[in-house]
Amino acid sequence: MKNRLERVKERIKETAIACNRPVKSIRLVAVSKTMPAEVVREAIEAGVTDLGENYIQEAKEKVHALATYPATWHFIGHLQSNKAKYAVRLFDLIHSVDSLKLAKELDKFAGKIDKIQSILIQVNVAREDSKSGVYVEGTVQLLREISRLENISVKGLMTMPPYFNAPEKVRPFFAALRELRDQIIKEAIPNVSMDELSMGMTGDFEAAIEEGATMVRIGTAIFGGRR
Numbered sequence: 273m274k275n276r277l278e279r280v281k282e283r284i285k286e287t288a289i290a291c292n293r294p295v296k297s298i299r300l301v302a303v304s305k306t307m308p309a310e311v312v313r314e315a316i317e318a319g320v321t322d323l324g325e326n327y328i329q330e331a332k333e334k335v336h337a338l339a340t341y342p343a344t345w346h347f348i349g350h351l352q353s354n355k356a357k358y359a360v361r362l363f364d365l366i367h368s369v370d371s372l373k374l375a376k377e378l379d380k381f382a383g384k385i386d387k388i389q390s391i392l393i394q395v396n397v398a399r400e401d402s403k404s405g406v407y408v409e410g411t412v413q414l415l416r417e418i419s420r421l422e423n424i425s426v427k428g429l430m431t432m433p434p435y436f437n438a439p440e441k442v443r444p445f446f447a448a449l450r451e452l453r454d455q456i457i458k459e460a461i462p463n464v465s466m467d468e469l470s471m472g473m474t475g476d477f478e479a480a481i482e483e484g485a486t487m488v489r490i491g492t493a494i495f496g497g498r499r
């Protein structure tokens with residue numbers, strides 16, 4: 273795993289250099305879903321600082337088992353409003369907020385523990401029925417509503433493009449997310465920052481970096497195949 277991790281870091285670095293971006297402007301989120309705590313611990317010891325999880329129950333066990341390690345935890349899966357309470361306790365950044373209802377629940381539980389919860393807005397750029405996320409044209413309105421919530425801090429956008437197994441086919445969706453980000457910046461919505469673009473996975477992270485990703489979410493290339 274250490275070798276695979278080093279290789280991924282090397283590829284991130286090479287891509288950043290090739291497109292004139294500072295290597296440090298790209299954060300590697302190691303997606304550890306389905307991996308046991310032991311494996312996650314190895315990853316942290318090998319230098320992983322950020323971990324991505326998709327399921328609350330599974331993440332809870334790992335976050336607690338690894339509480340003494342200095343890791344940043346990202347929630348990247350679909351989040352149901354009735355799990356908001358746990359998500360707020362466990363995660364530093366929630367990438368997958370796509371409704372006011374969910375944001376309000378997160379705001380409520382964050383308030384109860386005196387936390388400002390950082391979130392990203394998940395955008396369904398390709399308008400796929402099977403995917404979560406707000407449509408591009410609904411994003412500004414959603415942001416205006418969420419920006420009024422006191423215990424929520426929006427940091428940017430996330431997307432999961434259609435899987436084509438061909439980075440050049442997903443590139444337009446990454447570019448569209450970046451363009452949406454630029455448009456939102458012009459709206460200057462109070463309490464909303466657009467520093468982060470979470471996009472790119474094992475099959476397409478180089479294209480995502482070229483299109484402006486600040487966070488790449490990589491599982492398979494680091495941990496190997498999932499069961």
Ligand SMILES: *Cc1c(COP(=O)(O)O)cnc(C)c1O
Nearest residue numbers: 303348473474475489490491492
């Ligand atoms: C599983 C997952 C990833 C990582 O996928 P890999 O192809 O294994 O790198 C990234 N983002 C989300 C939202 C995921 O669910």
